[in-house]
Amino acid sequence: MHIPDGFLSTPVWATLDALALPATGFAARAAQRGFDESKAPLLGVMGAFIFAAQMINFPVGMGTSGHLVGGALLACTLGPAPASVVMTAILAIQAFVFQDGGVLALGPNVLNMAVAGVLAGYLPYHLWGGGRFRRAAIFAGGVLSVLASAVLALSELLLSGVRMPPSVLAVSLGLFLVSALLEGAITMAVVSALERIQPGFVRQPASAPALLLGGLGLFAVLLAAGGVVFASTAPDGIDSLAIRSGIAKPLAAYGSGASVAGVVLIFLLLLAGGRMMRRRSA
Amino acid sequence: MRHNAVDEWSRGSSALHRRAPASKLIAAAVFLVVVATAHHHLPLLACGWLGLLLWVTLAARLPLGGILSRGAVVLPFSAVFALLSWMEGAPGIAVALILKSYLSALAVLLLVATTPLPELVRSLEAARVPRFLLTVVQFLYRYIFVVVEEAAHMRTAAAARGGLTFRAAADALAVLFARSFARAEAIHRAMIARGFDGHFRPLARRRFAPPDAVFLVLASALPLLVRTVGEVLL
Known part of the structure; x- marks a missing residue:
């Protein structure tokens, strides 16, 4: 889900753009150090692969099909920082050349997909990728990666005042879950096929305790984002709670409080993510 | 090989094509911010902004229909959310979503349709966007159509054999991944042989x-003027 320009309110896009700049810088520096600068062609062609992979349809029954999103697959094969750079490059090309996603909304889209999506996709692999639960970890990575990006995007839209009937919101959450499970299944299937073709492609998880910190920050932000989305599906509950506890203007109070909390938590994620990438590269 | 129409448009020779990329980049950014931060009388302001964008399109001798229809790729997405907002009793938000997303897409499209991507990337580099990222962006753009064509061949071949199962699609993607990787290493060696040290000169x-x-x-x-005049008059 690429957010176009005109959807996010000014505080939301401005804050997220300001946060995306240092995050992108950290990721680029970390990837460059781990990879040496002349390997840029490799990352570029792998980005082109992710573009092209969307042409291969995976049948899922009942005449429907899905395709790979790619954050988790890139993270397992290239490592988190290079994967983040590749996803950022893809989003930039899509925003500028293909009008898919906005330019002012590039920061939010990068944070949703190239930072949170890649981190969430890599974390399970990092924790359990070497052991008995390797396949399950890869599956979980794909699921979490799509789920994290979608929930963040949805919460940003809701914070910006885009209105959605609660029933539609519930249905779209269900659809996100389905496509997240599909991404998990596709990622797992492609990684096992890759390991059959040439075992060296899929890297073994390296030990980097700082990743846990990044994961913790990510978890906090997702919890906040999930809270925003959940609160919007059940506004009546929040309203009655607020009225019972004696807040005069329940909705207004809730709205501003949630946006501040969301922005603060997203800031925390960025700090944690940036620190993680710096430590990895050190 | 299929090419992007934007590539062709960006190689024009109008006065707008000849302006420094940085000036166009900043002008586009100003336009986006002016549109994004406007809240009142949007339909009327949008007419003024659209007029400006059409003027730019004609001055740059770009195909009007091509630009308008390409910018419209955002509309299906915007229409869904506009419809939802309308159902929720917020027609103002619905109209704003459609107008703002379309105008912004047109503005970005005009930027890339008058500036070749390598020049745009160079001015972004001057704006201190990480060079490594920009090099990746350039390679990515160079090889999109190559790898997409390879994927299209695989898809055609699969369709000729009667379609893909889930497992076969995963195998196909793994092969595409391996081929892309091999291609990337060949490109990398070829570029090192030619003295590539990580960035373009x-x-x-x-x-x-x-x-x-x-x-x-x-x-x-001008976009700011449109907004000020619109807000003062109304």
């Missing part, structure tokens, strides 16, 4: 000339 530097400054001032002031 432009043969000619683009200077910021007085006409570029005039364009920048005008192009930044």
Whole structure:
């Protein structure tokens, strides 16, 4: 889900753009150090692969099909920082050349997909990728990666005042879950096929305790984002709670409080993510 | 091989094509921010902004229909959310979503349709966007159509054999991944053999000339003027 320009309110896009700049810088520096600068062609062609992979349809029954999103697959094969750079490059090309996603909304889209999506996709692999639960970890990575990006995007839209009937919101959450499970299944299937073709492609998880910190920050932000989305599906509950506890203007109070909390938590994620990438590269 | 129409458009020779990329980049950014931060009388302001964008399109001798329809790729997405907002009793938000997303997409499209991507990337580099990221962006753009064509061949072949199962699609993607990886390593070796050290050296530097400054001032002031006039008059 690429957010176009005109959807996010000014505080939301401005804050997220300001946060995306240092995050992108950290990721680029970390990837460059781990990879040496002349390997840029490799990352570029792998980005082109992710573009092209969307042409291969995976049948899922009942005449429907899905395709790979790619954050988790890139993270397992290239490592988190290079994967983040590749996803950022893809989003930039899509925003500028293909009008898919906005330019002012590039920061939010990068944070949703190239930072949170890649981190969430890599974390399970990092924790359990070497052991008995390797396949399950890869599956979980794909699921979490799509789920994290979608929930963040949805919460940003809701914070910006885009209105959605609660029933539609519930249905779209269900659809996100389905496509997240599909991404998990596709990622797992492609990684096992890759390991059959040439075992060296899929890297073994390296030990980097700082990743846990990044994961913790990510978890906090997702919890906040999930809270925003959940609160919007059940506004009546929040309203009655607020009225019972004696807040005069329940909705207004809730709205501003949630946006501040969301922005603060997203800031925390960025700090944690940036620190993680710096430590990895050190 | 299939090419992007934007590539062809960006190689024009109009006065707008000849402006320094930085001036166009800043003007586009100003336009986006002016549109994004406007809240009142949007339909009327949108007419003024659309007029400006159409004027730019004609001045740059770009195909009007092509630009308008390409910018419209955002509309299906916007329409869904606009419809939802409308159902929720917020028609103002619905109209704003459609107008703002379409105008912004047109503005970005005009930027890339008058500026070749390598030049745009160079001005982004001057704006201190990480160079490594920009090099990746350039390679990515160079190889999109190559790898997409390879994927299209695989898809055609699969369709000729009667379609893909889930497992076969995963195998196909793994093969595409391995082939892309092998291609990338071959490109990497070839570039090292030619002395590539991680970034591109432009043969000619683009200077910021007085006409570029005039364009920048005008192009930044006009959208703002439209908004101010609209808000004062109404």
